[in-house]
Amino acid sequence: xxxxxxxxxxxxxxxxxxxxxxxxxxxxxxxxxxxxxxxxxxxxxxxxxxxxxxxxxxxxxxxxxxxxxxxxxxxxxxxxxxxxxxxxxxxxxxxxxxxxxxxxxxxxxxxxxxxx
Amino acid sequence: xxxxxxxxxxxxxxxxxxxxxxxxxxxxxxxxxxxxxxxxxxxxxxxxxxxxxxxxxxxxxxxxxxxxxxxxxxxxxxxxxxxxxxxxxxxxxxxxxxxxxxxxxxxx
Numbered sequence: 001x002x003x004x005x006x007x008x009x010x011x012x013x014x015x016x017x018x019x020x021x022x023x024x025x026x027x028x029x030x031x032x033x034x035x036x037x038x039x040x041x042x043x044x045x046x047x048x049x050x051x052x053x054x055x056x057x058x059x060x061x062x063x064x065x066x067x068x069x070x071x072x073x074x075x076x077x078x079x080x081x082x083x084x085x086x087x088x089x090x091x092x093x094x095x096x097x098x099x100x101x102x103x104x105x106x107x108x109x110x111x112x113x114x115x116x
Numbered sequence: 117x118x119x120x121x122x123x124x125x126x127x128x129x130x131x132x133x134x135x136x137x138x139x140x141x142x143x144x145x146x147x148x149x150x151x152x153x154x155x156x157x158x159x160x161x162x163x164x165x166x167x168x169x170x171x172x173x174x175x176x177x178x179x180x181x182x183x184x185x186x187x188x189x190x191x192x193x194x195x196x197x198x199x200x201x202x203x204x205x206x207x208x209x210x211x212x213x214x215x216x217x218x219x220x221x222x223x224x
Contacts, residue, residue: 035213037160037215044203044215044216045152045205045215045218047211047212047213058210058211060211060212061212094159094160102165102166102169104150104165106162107159108159
């Protein structure tokens with residue numbers, strides 16, 4: 001069974017850094033692709049970043065240059081390093097995994113609150 | 117970047133009704149569109165992938181169709197447990213992979 005557990009969220013001051021983790025089981029993080037999606041309070045889903053099996057990475061314009069997606073295959077874990085955090089980065093962050101068959105599996109999310 | 121226009125933003129239905137949500141892409145995205153259901157406080161749940169494929173374990177009351185730029189999602193025989201917000205999501209070619217604005221379904 002494919003499962004993902006996010007961690008690392010919390011309260012951080014503007015300008016600070018945080019690293020989110022997404023530990024996977026039932027699949028390998030170097031598979032088809034993994035991505036991060038966020039949802040600000042009361043708002044819709046917002047695509048953040050993706051890493052493909054071959055290692056290519058892409059980012060939304062709003063986070064490019066501040067966020068870095070990576071993975072550790074030995075730990076089967078996906079990461080999102082978030083620097084220079086802003087108040088408008090406040091959101092629940094979800095990781096997801098897309099398999100080669102088209103299905104997408106989601107974690108339960110972790111809340112990041114950027115506030116002074 | 118590909119833009120997605122989802123409509124309506126909200127709808128109200130009676131139990132047993134049939135409802136349809138549409139998503140229009142700003143350019144051809146072939147079949148690369150998914151539909152999600154999100155209940156309050158929960159992670160999104162994949163219902164339909166590649167425009168028309170029903171995900172494993174999902175009720176056959178849900179269906180999707182379309183290709184290119186125009187897509188639709190239908191719930192037949194709406195039930196109280198269908199109360200949720202529904203999103204489409206395109207993932208064609210290169211990122212960013214945009215979501216629709218969401219459709220909030222309420223039961224009359």
